[in-house]
């Protein structure tokens with residue numbers, strides 16, 4: 001179901017990312033469970049023909065529970081990494097009874113949802129120590145999925161090595177760059193000098209086990225140690241005990257925003273060059289008492305640079321930036337809609353990436 005997150009009738013709806021990446025529903029002759037109360041028969045064309053529509057067989061009206069983000073029964077959820085990655089743990093926290101789908105790269109997870117190979121993707125956006133995962137901000141714009149939820153995961157890194165390896169014999173630590181950054185001080189204190197960045201933490205554990213490395217340890221989860229048969233030489237090695245990564249849950253269609261629980265709305269916009277433009281943009285929220293919880297600026301890949309000529313007859317050389325902002329507001333709130341309608345009047349580009357429940361856990 002596509003929901004317009006349009007501002008008041010006075011202006012056209014604000015694009016929500018191209019209406020979502022639709023996919024041809026998989027061909028099937030078995031009707032969805034809810035419709036199975038109607039006995040159907042296949043017509044000559046093979047398409048199901050509804051039986052007589054007696055009251056019992058009519059589909060029951062949708063309830064708000066039907067429109068809630070599902071808990072995950074039978075849901076396929078794509079994540080980047082190998083089994084045992086923190087992204088997998090985040091997917092399980094978001095959709096407890098889902099089937100996780102490991103993907104080689106972040107972009108593969110986006111493509112899996114767009115191609116209907118998976119129903120959702122769960123990808124890291126930022127970490128409390130390492131900051132934003134810029135790759136995923138850029139991918140949000142390049143793809144047309146919608147943020148339908150967020151999940152915050154406490155990340156507890158362990159130092160993993162092959163059976164019998166001692167910390168003293170370690171020369172190198174291998175993991176995802178974010179994980180290495182989160183444990184930099186501890187690794188240095190342990191005398192581990194070298195760092196080897198790989199695509200994910202569990203992938204590092206898997207590689208060390210397969211190659212039976214004796215001088216390299218993985219920074220990964222305790223589950224990865226169990227999955228790949230490694231010893232845990234140290235636990236909670238992150239430099240700050242309060243190490244949280246925020247993941248986003250992505251879907252082909254947006255959810256229906258509500259106001260009966262805390263919601264966030266994530267947007268991305270760009271502005272004309274000039275003094276006060278960003279101040280004006282932030283003012284549309286400040287004047288309506290809408291709190292911003294995050295702001296990230298990224299180079300506008302399509303217009304990365306405007307170059308001035310020697311006599312400076314045009315604006316000086318500078319980069320065009322995209323601004324990603326998280327609002328503490330639901331798109332069901334007219335106040336938030338008015339703010340975005342106001343921003344749309346002078347932003348050169350504006351897209352709502354999603355309006356979704358805040359993870360208050």
Ligand SMILES: O=C(O)C(=O)C[C@]1(C(=O)O)C=C[C@@H](O)C=C1
Pocket residue numbers: 080081084085086087088124127133155176178179199200201202245
């Ligand atoms: O490599 C993993 O296990 C991941 O889930 C990736 C990732 C990340 O990209 O930040 C996720 C959580 C942690 O911050 C460390 C790594």
